[in-house]
Amino acid sequence: MSFWGAMAGAFIGTLVLTTLLRAASELRLTRIDLPFLLGTVVTTDRLRAKALGYLFHFFFGFFFALGYYALFRALGRAGWSLGLAFGLVHGVFTGSALVNVLLPVVHPRMGTPLSSIESEALLEPPGFMMLNYGRGSPLASLVAHVAYGALVGGFAALGH
Amino acid sequence: MYEPIRDYAAIGDGRTVALISRRGSVDWLCLPDLDSPSVFGALLDVQRGGRATLAPDMPHRAERRYLPGTNVLETIFTTEEGAVRVTEALTLPGGGLGPQRELARRVEGLSGHVPMSWSVEARFGYGQWKTRIGWRSGVPVAAAGNQAVAVCTWNAGEPVVAGGSIVGHFDAGPGSRALVALCAAEQEPLVFPARADVERRLDHTVAGWRRWGRRSAYDGPWPEAVGRSALALKLLFSAPSGAVAAAATTSLPEGIGGVRNWDYRFCWVRDSAFILNALLQLGFSTEVDAFFWWLMQASQLTHPRLQVLYRLNGGASATERTLAFEGYRRSVPVRVGNAAAGQLQLDVYGDLFQTAWLYARSGRQLDPDIGRRLEATANLVCDLWAQPDSGIWEVRSQPLHFTQSKMMCWVALDRALRLAAAGQIPATQVRRWQAEAAAVRAFVEEHCWSEAKESYVRSAGADDLDASVLLGVLFGFDDPRSHRSRGTIDAIRRELGHGPFLYRYSGEDGLAGDEGAFLTCSFWLVDALARSGQAGEAAELMEELLGLANDVGLYAEEVDPETGEFLGNFPQGLTHLALVNAAVAVDEERRR
Numbered sequence: 193m194s195f196w197g198a199m200a201g202a203f204i205g206t207l208v209l210t211t212l213l214r215a216a217s218e219l220r221l222t223r224i225d226l227p228f229l230l231g232t233v234v235t236t237d238r239l240r241a242k243a244l245g246y247l248f249h250f251f252f253g254f255f256f257a258l259g260y261y262a263l264f265r266a267l268g269r270a271g272w273s274l275g276l277a278f279g280l281v282h283g284v285f286t287g288s289a290l291v292n293v294l295l296p297v298v299h300p301r302m303g304t305p306l307s308s309i310e311s312e313a314l315l316e317p318p319g320f321m322m323l324n325y326g327r328g329s330p331l332a333s334l335v336a337h338v339a340y341g342a343l344v345g346g347f348a349a350l351g352h
Numbered sequence: 353m354y355e356p357i358r359d360y361a362a363i364g365d366g367r368t369v370a371l372i373s374r375r376g377s378v379d380w381l382c383l384p385d386l387d388s389p390s391v392f393g394a395l396l397d398v399q400r401g402g403r404a405t406l407a408p409d410m411p412h413r414a415e416r417r418y419l420p421g422t423n424v425l426e427t428i429f430t431t432e433e434g435a436v437r438v439t440e441a442l443t444l445p446g447g448g449l450g451p452q453r454e455l456a457r458r459v460e461g462l463s464g465h466v467p468m469s470w471s472v473e474a475r476f477g478y479g480q481w482k483t484r485i486g487w488r489s490g491v492p493v494a495a496a497g498n499q500a501v502a503v504c505t506w507n508a509g510e511p512v513v514a515g516g517s518i519v520g521h522f523d524a525g526p527g528s529r530a531l532v533a534l535c536a537a538e539q540e541p542l543v544f545p546a547r548a549d550v551e552r553r554l555d556h557t558v559a560g561w562r563r564w565g566r567r568s569a570y571d572g573p574w575p576e577a578v579g580r581s582a583l584a585l586k587l588l589f590s591a592p593s594g595a596v597a598a599a600a601t602t603s604l605p606e607g608i609g610g611v612r613n614w615d616y617r618f619c620w621v622r623d624s625a626f627i628l629n630a631l632l633q634l635g636f637s638t639e640v641d642a643f644f645w646w647l648m649q650a651s652q653l654t655h656p657r658l659q660v661l662y663r664l665n666g667g668a669s670a671t672e673r674t675l676a677f678e679g680y681r682r683s684v685p686v687r688v689g690n691a692a693a694g695q696l697q698l699d700v701y702g703d704l705f706q707t708a709w710l711y712a713r714s715g716r717q718l719d720p721d722i723g724r725r726l727e728a729t730a731n732l733v734c735d736l737w738a739q740p741d742s743g744i745w746e747v748r749s750q751p752l753h754f755t756q757s758k759m760m761c762w763v764a765l766d767r768a769l770r771l772a773a774a775g776q777i778p779a780t781q782v783r784r785w786q787a788e789a790a791a792v793r794a795f796v797e798e799h800c801w802s803e804a805k806e807s808y809v810r811s812a813g814a815d816d817l818d819a820s821v822l823l824g825v826l827f828g829f830d831d832p833r834s835h836r837s838r839g840t841i842d843a844i845r846r847e848l849g850h851g852p853f854l855y856r857y858s859g860e861d862g863l864a865g866d867e868g869a870f871l872t873c874s875f876w877l878v879d880a881l882a883r884s885g886q887a888g889e890a891a892e893l894m895e896e897l898l899g900l901a902n903d904v905g906l907y908a909e910e911v912d913p914e915t916g917e918f919l920g921n922f923p924q925g926l927t928h929l930a931l932v933n934a935a936v937a938v939d940e941e942r943r944r
Contacts, residue, residue: 217539220481220497225540236449301449303489303544313449313549316488316502317541324488325541326498 193270194350198261199254201275201347206253210246212336226316229291232315233299253340256282257262260344275345276338280332286331287321287338354398354681355379357918361416361425362584362600363455365442365557366591369600370455371395371590371922372425374414376407382688383499384538386590386597386666387617389477389688391501391536396603397677400426403473404534406438409467409521416904422561423583424554425904430777434464434523439475443553444560451535451543457552461524468524470508470532473517474501474812478688485513491544492518504533504546504647515547545681549924567637570932572939573891577898580905581928582634583771585627588925590664594642595619595650596627597664599921603675605683606867606910606920613666613683615690616909616921618661618670621651622699623828625706632714633936644711648722651704656728658700661693668693686923693740695742696751699820701733702760705767706827712776715769723777730768730850734788735875738795739762743811744820749862755800756820758792759829765789766828796829801836807843808836817847819873825880826933832883841880848873850913852896868910871897875930879937888898894938897931907931 205259216222223330228238230252235241264270296302296317303314321330356371360380363370368388372378379394379401391772412431419426424441427850440457443450459468474483476496483496492511493502495697504552505511508530509522522530533550535542545553564586570578599616606612626646650666651658659668672689677687708726712718743754752925765785772779799812808816813942821840830837848855854877874897881890898917901907907927909920 216644218501219497223495223498223500223540232449235449238445266521267580278517303491312546314489314544315449316493316500316544317535318541319488324486324493326495344785 193348195238196204197350198257198264198270198348201344202254202257203250204228204347205257205343206250207248208339208343209253209336210249212334212339216328216332216336220326222322222326222332224322224325224329224333229295229299229315229318232301236313246266257344260341261348264345264348270345272342272349274348276342276350278345279338280334281339282341283334286337287333291318291322292320296327354395354732356605357680357908357922358916360902360906360922361418362587362589362906363423363425363440363442364600365444366586366589367607368442368453369587370442371439371600374427376405376427376429378404378455380601380659381455382550382617383501383536384586385664386600387536390475390479391474391499392575393475393677395478395601396675396680396911397479399678400475400479401677402473402479404470404472404474405457406468406470406532408436409469418580418583418904419558420447421565421579421583422558423587424561428462429466431464431466434466434524434526435462436466436468437462439554441554441557443550444557446549446553446556448549449543450549450553451533451544452538452540453536454545454550455534455536456531456550457533458529458551458554459524461526461528463526466524467521468508468530469519469521470505471517472501472503472534473521477526478677479675483516483702485516485518487540489544493542496764499538500536500542502535502542502544504535504544505551506531508532517920542595555606555866558656562782567636570633570936572935574892574894574898574935577901578634578932578935580901580908581931582630582636584906584923584928585630585922585932586927588729589639593665594639595662595664595666595672596643596648596925598623598661598926599924601921602688603677603683603686604680604908604919604921607683608681608919609683610864610867611683612867613679613685613687613690613920614692615672616924617664618690618693619646619650619664620661621647621658622660622697622703623926623929625703625710626926626933628707628710630929630932632710633932640711640714641716644707647704647707648725652725655725656732657736658704659693660695660697660700660708661690675788692742694744695746696736696739697743697746698733698736698739698757699754701729701736702763702767702827704729705771706766708776709767709770710900712771714773718771718776723771724766726771727778727781730777730785732763733761733764733768735789737792745818745856745861747861749860752814753799754818755796755808756818756823758796758800759821759824760827762789762792762796762829763827765792805843805847806839808840810859814859816857817844818857819844819848819854819870819876820856822873822876822880826876832880833885837880839886841877841884845877852893853899853911853913866883867873868912868917870910871900871924871927872909872930874936875927878934882934882937884897887938890934890938890941923942
């Protein structure tokens with residue numbers, strides 16, 4: 193099992209995840225734009241938000257890969273199939289809790305069912321499994337996270 | 353019910369354009385860009401197209417204008433109960449986080465109590481995608497696929513979802529101020545703006561347009577018409593690329609109920625010389641550079657050949673298909689894309705070289721790479737000019753040896769020679785260009801002139817006339833005061849004229865039905881009259897034509913000479929370009 197393999201998997205996995213979500217958007221399945229969501233936490237400038245958002249997104253990609261790696265160590269094995277299973281759980285968690293519940297709490301510009309738009313601009317909240325961003329969002333997000341998990345698991349196993 | 357084309361006003365933000373009728377209905381809006389599928393398309397299908405309305409809930413009169421120096425529309429609705437003022441714009445981005453696209457509509461009560469209604473009937477993807485309406489943070493949202501429109505309202509009644517629409521009602525009393533903002537997103541979450549932000553952006557938009565308009569250097573006798581034309585053209589500019597769309601719409605018919613319905617949301621190489629000339633005359637140097645570099649970048653894709661038209665993003669694909677819309681007053685087919693892209697139209701080479709010549713003559717330098725490309729294109733003109741083509745009017749009948757196409761091939765080679773003499777392009781092929789230019793001229797003089805008509809004719813050996821040969825006068829193929837130029841001007845007025853109007857041509861074009869008179873040709877006639885030394889007559893005709901604009905100063909492509917009804921796509925860039933260039937030509941001739 194390789195730590196640096198997991199990091200390499202994180203990098204490639206995040207690239208693939210981002211690309212898959214973008215492709216789903218081009219296919220009119222979803223309006224998910226994770227870099228935009230992340231970047232607008234710190235700035236209201238659209239272009240800067242997208243640029244910073246990509247940086248944050250990669251940071252989170254490495255952060256989650258650390259968690260994957262810790263679990264692989266605890267289980268004593270790694271591999272693409274185990275990573276795939278982690279990715280599936282990760283995807284469900286992202287849609288149901290992380291982006292749906294936690295992000296609106298910490299995001300200074302994200303709307304909640306209790307928000308009004310009298311005082312400042314708000315971002316559209318994602319809703320359960322990000323369904324607000326399109327009916328294809330759960331599928332797109334799950335597929336992208338499964339691909340991410342499989343790549344992290346597969347690369348982490350290269351040290352065997 | 354379909355509104356007369358004349359009854360529309362256009363607003364825009366450099367990315368897309370909305371058409372608003374006198375009844376306060378947004379009947380055309382493509383999102384996020386001008387050449388994207390429509391979200392509001394009632395212009396082409398009142399049942400399925402979708403629209404966004406805002407108007408008094410009772411019989412009313414509407415008076416409209418653009419706020420001076422802007423593309424912000426102001427409508428005063430007067431009813432028996434009172435009056436309200438609606439100010440609306442596609443807002444320009446201001447500070448802070450704003451929606452990807454925002455249509456802001458402000459309602460101010462002026463007198464009495466006016467019951468107002470609004471509705472938003474979003475129909476994404478030319479009405480073909482299934483629209484779902486939901487609520488986010490108390491805001492109604494219409495969404496389909498990767499697009500969504502949020503309807504944010506303040507003091508405009510409680511939004512209600514009813515039958516696939518979002519609707520609201522409110523009373524506008526004296527001093528009241530309501531706001532309806534349609535906020536759109538594609539491929540990203542929606543942004544719901546705060547009221548103060550929308551108000552600020554609306555004011556910022558007024559200031560932004562005025563700032564842009566103040567850059568105009570025009571000081572001739574028709575400042576209002578020329579200023580409005582400049583603003584209309586700016587609406588058709590694609591801010592990200594520098595391209596200029598031919599018009600904001602697709603498939604508004606050239607004849608009611610007919611098949612002459614085309615998508616004009618592309619940039620035609622043909623328009624390039626008119627665009628650059630108008631921009632240079634008006635002093636919009638930023639746009640001159642943006643457009644020229646867009647043209648050079650787009651045409652690189654098909655080098656050394658030129659495509660007739662390119663996408664606004666510079667792409668070459670323009671595949672034509674038809675939509676399931678019923679068409680404006682049942683004029684079908686409704687087309688998107690444009691098959692003319694694949695035609696051979698030789699005149700575009702003359703337009704490209706005239707554009708490059710104007711650019712270089714304005715003191716700008718062509719870089720060596722562009723110089724080499726232009727050299728290769730001039731060589732291609734030598735190879736192509738003797739072929740028949742589809743001509744400037746993109747006929748769908750058999751290709752012919754169109755006179756105007758040959759004239760523009762001569763213009764291409766003449767300007768190539770001038771550019772080579774100025775050291776702007778390589779001069780290795782100068783002798784060949786001189787020989788071929790002489791051959792083109794000999795062909796035109798021998799085969800395209802009719803002694804019987806005393807005019808250049810539409811095509812070699814034909815008797816039909818074509819108003820586009822006036823461009824031979826405008827681009828210097830012939831001395832404007834020569835016997836042949838004056839004869840051609842007279843013959844075109846005599847045989848293609850109808851009052852101040854001109855039909856494009858006589859003869860076959862491979863399409864069924866008739867069309868209206870082509871407004872651009874009337875302005876070309878003004879230009880040609882001025883250059884041929886008839887400035888007084890040119891000015892008279894100009895005044896007459898200026899009176900034919902709609903109430904907010906816009907023109908369509910064509911007009912029915914009998915009724916004055918507008919026909920064809922709207923607002924039409926080429927008409928406004930021809931207006932600007934004609935105004936400048938008349939002024940120059942008078943000052944001479």
